[in-house]
Amino acid sequence: MRLRAATAGDQGLLARATLGNVNWNGPRFTADQVRTNPHLWHYVACWPGPGDFGYVAEDEAGAWIGVAWLKHFSSRTPGYGFIDETIPELSIHVIASQRGRGAGTRLLVAVIDEARRRLLPGISLSVEPGNPALRLYTRHGFAPAGPDHDASTCLLAFGA
Numbered sequence: 001m002r003l004r005a006a007t008a009g010d011q012g013l014l015a016r017a018t019l020g021n022v023n024w025n026g027p028r029f030t031a032d033q034v035r036t037n038p039h040l041w042h043y044v045a046c047w048p049g050p051g052d053f054g055y056v057a058e059d060e061a062g063a064w065i066g067v068a069w070l071k072h073f074s075s076r077t078p079g080y081g082f083i084d085e086t087i088p089e090l091s092i093h094v095i096a097s098q099r100g101r102g103a104g105t106r107l108l109v110a111v112i113d114e115a116r117r118r119l120l121p122g123i124s125l126s127v128e129p130g131n132p133a134l135r136l137y138t139r140h141g142f143a144p145a146g147p148d149h150d151a152s153t154c155l156l157a158f159g160a
C-alpha cells in the first residue's frame with residue numbers, strides 16, 4: 001500500500017467515499033441522494049478549497065483502497081463536525097474489503113502529521129453513535145467537542 005496526495009481530479013473517489021460513509025451502518029442513501037443533498041455533497045464539491053488537503057491509499061496495482069481528506073467549512077454552510085472556520089473537518093473511508101488492515105490508521109496519521117506541519121489549530125470530525133471508527137479516532141487523540149461534549153463531534157486540538 002502507498003499513499004499519494006489527493007487532487008481535484010479525485011472528486012469521483014470522494015463521492016464514493018462519502019456515499020460509503022453515510023451508509024456505514026447499512027444502506028440509507030443512494031448516490032443520487034448524496035449528489036443532490038447540499039449537506040452531503042459539500043464534502044465533495046469544490047474540493048480542495050484553500051488550505052484543504054488529503055491522501056489516497058492505493059494498492060500495488062494503483063487501485064484505491066481508501067482516502068482521507070480535510071475540508072474547511074464556513075459558518076454559513078457548516079459540516080456536521082463544524083467547530084470553527086480555522087479548523088478543517090476530516091472525512092475518512094477505506095473500502096470494505098480492506099478494513100481492519102491498517103490503511104485507515106496510515107491515512108489518519110498522514111493527515112494529522114501534515115496538519116501539524118501546516119500549524120493548523122486542530123482537526124474536527126463527525127461520527128455517529130455506535131460507529132467503531134470512534135475507537136480509531138480516540139486512539140489518535142480526538143475527544144468529544146460537540147454541544148454538552150456530544151461525542152458525535154470530535155476535535156483533535158494541537159497544543160502550542
Ligand SMILES: CC(C)(COP(=O)(O)OP(=O)(O)OC[C@H]1O[C@@H](n2cnc3c(N)ncnc32)[C@H](O)[C@@H]1OP(=O)(O)O)[C@@H](O)C(=O)NCCC(=O)NCCS
Nearest residue numbers: 024092093094099100101102103104105127132133135136
Ligand atoms: C473507519 C475506517 C476508515 C478505518 O479504516 P481501517 O483501515 O478499517 O482502520 P485500521 O485497520 O487502521 O484500524 C482499525 C480500526 O478502525 C476502526 N474501524 C471502524 N470500522 C471498522 C471496520 N468495519 N472494520 C475494522 N475496523 C474498523 C476500529 O477502531 C478499528 O480499531 P479497533 O479494532 O481497535 O477498534 C474504515 O473502517 C471505514 O471506512 N469504515 C466505514 C466508513 C466509516 O465509518 N467512516 C468513518 C465515518 S466517521
